[in-house]
Amino acid sequence: MCEDDSTERRRISVVGVLGDRWDALGERAVARVAEAELVGGGARLLRSLDGAAARGLLGSPRRGRGVDAPKVDLVLGIDHLVSELERARCRACVLASGDPGFFGIVRKLGARLGAGRLEVHPGPSSVAVAFARLGLPWDDVAVVSAHGRPLGAAADAARRALGRGARAAVLCSPGQPPEAVATAVGDVAAEGVVCSRLGCDDESVTRLSLSEIAAGRWDGLSVLVLEPARPAGGTRSLCWERMEPPAGTSVVTPAGTPVGAPAVGAGSPTPQASLRWGLADTGFAHRDGMVTKAEVRAVVLSKLGLPSGPDPVMWDVGAGSGSVGIEWARLAPSGRVIAIERDPAGAARIAANASAHGVEVGVVVGEAPEALGGLPTPAAVFVGGGGLAVLDAVLVAAPPGTPVVAAYASLDHAAQGGNRLGSLTQVAAARGVQLPGGHWRLEGTNPVFVAWGSAPGERDT
Numbered sequence: 001m002c003e004d005d006s007t008e009r010r011r012i013s014v015v016g017v018l019g020d021r022w023d024a025l026g027e028r029a030v031a032r033v034a035e036a037e038l039v040g041g042g043a044r045l046l047r048s049l050d051g052a053a054a055r056g057l058l059g060s061p062r063r064g065r066g067v068d069a070p071k072v073d074l075v076l077g078i079d080h081l082v083s084e085l086e087r088a089r090c091r092a093c094v095l096a097s098g099d100p101g102f103f104g105i106v107r108k109l110g111a112r113l114g115a116g117r118l119e120v121h122p123g124p125s126s127v128a129v130a131f132a133r134l135g136l137p138w139d140d141v142a143v144v145s146a147h148g149r150p151l152g153a154a155a156d157a158a159r160r161a162l163g164r165g166a167r168a169a170v171l172c173s174p175g176q177p178p179e180a181v182a183t184a185v186g187d188v189a190a191e192g193v194v195c196s197r198l199g200c201d202d203e204s205v206t207r208l209s210l211s212e213i214a215a216g217r218w219d220g221l222s223v224l225v226l227e228p229a230r231p232a233g234g235t236r237s238l239c240w241e242r243m244e245p246p247a248g249t250s251v252v253t254p255a256g257t258p259v260g261a262p263a264v265g266a267g268s269p270t271p272q273a274s275l276r277w278g279l280a281d282t283g284f285a286h287r288d289g290m291v292t293k294a295e296v297r298a299v300v301l302s303k304l305g306l307p308s309g310p311d312p313v314m315w316d317v318g319a320g321s322g323s324v325g326i327e328w329a330r331l332a333p334s335g336r337v338i339a340i341e342r343d344p345a346g347a348a349r350i351a352a353n354a355s356a357h358g359v360e361v362g363v364v365v366g367e368a369p370e371a372l373g374g375l376p377t378p379a380a381v382f383v384g385g386g387g388l389a390v391l392d393a394v395l396v397a398a399p400p401g402t403p404v405v406a407a408y409a410s411l412d413h414a415a416q417g418g419n420r421l422g423s424l425t426q427v428a429a430a431r432g433v434q435l436p437g438g439h440w441r442l443e444g445t446n447p448v449f450v451a452w453g454s455a456p457g458e459r460d461t
Helices: 027-035 043-054 078-088 106-113 126-134 151-163 178-188 210-214 294-304 323-331 344-356 387-397 411-421
Strands: 012-017 038-041 071-073 092-097 118-121 142-145 168-171 189-196 204-208 222-228 313-317 336-341 362-365 380-383 403-408 423-427 430-434 440-444 448-454
Touching: 012 027, 012 106, 027 092, 027 118, 038 043, 038 078, 043 071, 043 092, 071 078, 078 092, 078 106, 106 118, 126 168, 126 189, 126 204, 126 222, 142 151, 151 168, 151 178, 151 222, 151 323, 151 336, 178 189, 178 210, 178 222, 189 210, 204 210, 294 323, 294 380, 294 403, 294 423, 294 448, 313 323, 313 387, 323 336, 323 344, 323 380, 336 344, 344 362, 380 387, 387 403, 387 411, 403 411, 411 423, 411 448
Parallel strands: 012 092, 012 118, 038 071, 038 092, 142 168, 313 336, 313 380, 336 362, 380 403
Antiparallel strands: 168 222, 189 204, 189 222, 403 448, 423 448, 430 440
16 A cells, blocks of 8 residues: 555545446546556445456556555445545545435545545436436436435335425335335335336336335335326326336335334325415314414424435424424425424324325424433424423534524513524414405414524524
8 A cells, every 4th residue: 555645645536437337437537447546336336347447448557556456345334445545545546326426425435534535526326317218307306315224214205205296216225125115105106117227238217006116126226216196187207118027026014113213103195286385274183273373384484494414304392283393394305303292192183184294294202301312313493382491402402503493472481582592583464354245354363473593503693
């Protein structure tokens, strides 16, 4: 191994390869592979590298470079790869499938080694190629990864997208193959297309019903494109001719839980015709009018926002009817919602409301702040009940900068909430009520105070 510590020699080239298409690499990417003194990647790509060199696709690297360089198999894990990259201190190349910045290794390498050390040469992402094969746009598709996450969580994210009428593309894995994903998603999808070994000579694109996909056996490194179920009389837009399922059957039972916390099942989602927020109060079952009103909900959702990053989690604390968390789940199909509700009857009501709106919400039956212990780290929190003690517990538990929104009926509590979070507003609405003869009058709703900001470390003003 070399010991030169210059910036150039500590550069790490990350090269994306679609299938076996080494001939599609750009000249600069080929040069980075050929000059590498250490090459890391999965076993399949390392074998493919040998084949590419044998076909003369990488030129004639010097001895000890490129295909002849020491190899680090990713089967040993990212920690081992990073350790070898740090120890070698030489020109290194990491091979990845498709676009390594799209649900790929760039995220982990950047977090461990610093983005400044990476020179990324992306190939086409498998999702882009899958939709190219189908002749369909994918700018409105919900992309879900089943790599390194519970199958239940990936299936939930796909179901939420399908429930609001969007297509979903699931990046499968050897441990979560298309048949397992199809089984977990269930009948909310009308049909699916399994796109396997894209970019290889034996690539296949197969359109089947979800039950047929679930009963098949497929390559784990596939993209599963899911089409939402349509109402009666609707149309489907996937247009591949029907093919026979592959030989051999294997029904796989889904593993994992929706949110990694005690939950009340939400049932099967139903399709949504459009994406809206501030839904009518009448769409939520509630106890004695205890529901966050539509106008307040619209403001709360705007302050919570939709966090970026993989698998964001939203806490709905003192959830009541669950209306805020349910709407957030509809808006963020890749996220997960955990509702905390102390009343078992209320918890069951939240689950029923979630089912009616085509989303799944994990419901923790317990009283905050004690019930917050052990929950997944939140990316956003709404405090609808529990008072200032619960807000204080949330501000301690949430990472710095996490958006936190709290609603209060009384001004004194709202003022203290505003002091903690930094911002406060009153939401008061006058709803129109139609009178006989076509006339209208305005009927005021009870004003609600909304405090918002972020966990300590950053303020939202």
